[in-house]
Amino acid sequence: MRSNDVYKRAFNDCLSHIEQLSVGEEIGAEASLARSLSVSRTTVRSVLETLEERRIIADDGRSRRIVRLPIPNDFFPEAETQSVHALIERRFMDFVLEENILPGQQVNALELSRRFSVSPSAIREYLRDFSECGLIERRPSGSWIFVGFDRDFAQELCDVRQIFELESARRFVNFADDDAVWGQLNAIERAHLWLLEDYDARHVEFPHVDNSLHSLINSASKNRFINRFDNLRCLIFHCHYSWNKVDEKERNFVAIHEHLRYIAALRSRDKRAIEDAAIFHLGTARQTLLASLDRRHSRHGEKVEHTPGLSVC
Structure with a gap:
């Protein structure tokens, strides 16, 4: 074992x-x-x-x-079922949300290792993954700086995300009735319904429920490159949740219902229904991510350049 x-x-x-x-x-x-x-x-x-x-x-x-x-x-x-990498990933996402990490802000690896109760080397390895994408830079002094991302980066992310997630979602068509993925999907559906039962009080939990669904879908590919990309997707969208509080409750309410439609399509194992639900939801996610970037740049007086991306329809 x-x-x-x-x-x-x-x-x-x-x-x-x-x-x-x-x-x-x-x-x-x-x-x-x-x-x-x-x-x-x-x-x-x-x-x-x-x-x-x-x-x-x-x-x-x-x-x-x-x-x-x-x-x-x-x-x-759940905490006992996670690998060290998965544990760091979840806690780092919480850190981004709670601390409202912004571009230019220093990330202290030693402080994170104490905060997450993991070794400094594990933190450094995790941060190196994101430095390859240009999200985090390591300074000569050894400190880490969160660089952030612009509209072009977000467009490219969404383009690749659609390719990867569609490929992963299509795998649900061929899962056997007794595959463990269906139990996981049911648990995620219950989490969405739990949010709706007391939405005013529970809507702040949406980012974690959102991540659990998309991570499950991407894991269906059993592709190491898609799994690694999913870590990047997770970080970007957690930053988005942290930066964009405008209409947050309304946006998340819409997203929950899109998720439930997506889950129903996955369970149906109807390829066309899965593709339609995925493309529709990923299109909404693209729009809200780009809108959050535009608002953030506007607040800081930055010029917003709109670069056409691939259509999601």
Whole structure:
């Protein structure tokens, strides 16, 4: 087993898979579970052993069947299922939102390592990823400066995002009924509905729910380059949420309903419906990102140059 977080993530994904089944049903063969959970059979065996210990499944010698459905306490906390890189990513996004990081502002790697409870080397590695894109620069003194991005950068980001996310979303057409992705998608849908139940109080949680959906979609590609790009997308749009508070509640309310349409399309496995929902939502995201940049530049007295980008329609 590669690491404890891999095991715990696989365990939670397996619980999500079980939630889609009924008591008495077979959970599936080890090989099938390994494929759907994207882990080794060794990890799957460890997951199955724990499921038996917790009396969620039972092995009668011929097959493993579900004895009871999972309850919330069966799941490992999300923080325990994340790799160090994923943990830094999430906390860095929170940092960007909470501190309202602006271009020209210094980012102290040592302070972040203490704040995130990770090693300074892990922080430096994370920051180096973004320095390659020009978002963060390392000064000769060793300090890091957040450079930010302009309209051209945002247009290019949205162009590439559409290519990658459409390719990833199309993968949902071929996912098997018992794939763990459906349980994850259902959990994300429930998170959206939870936001709507008390939207006035909960709308500030939207950035994390937004990121969970798009990260799940992009992870479907199982492409390391798309996954790496997703980290950049996540940072840019978190900056956007931080900078653009104008009509925030209204924009996020619209986005939630676009997400629910997107989720329904993914679940339908209808390729045309998926493409339509994806293109429509990505078009809205492009417009709001560019609008937030225009407002920020206007506030700082900068000239806003409108460079035509690829159409999203």
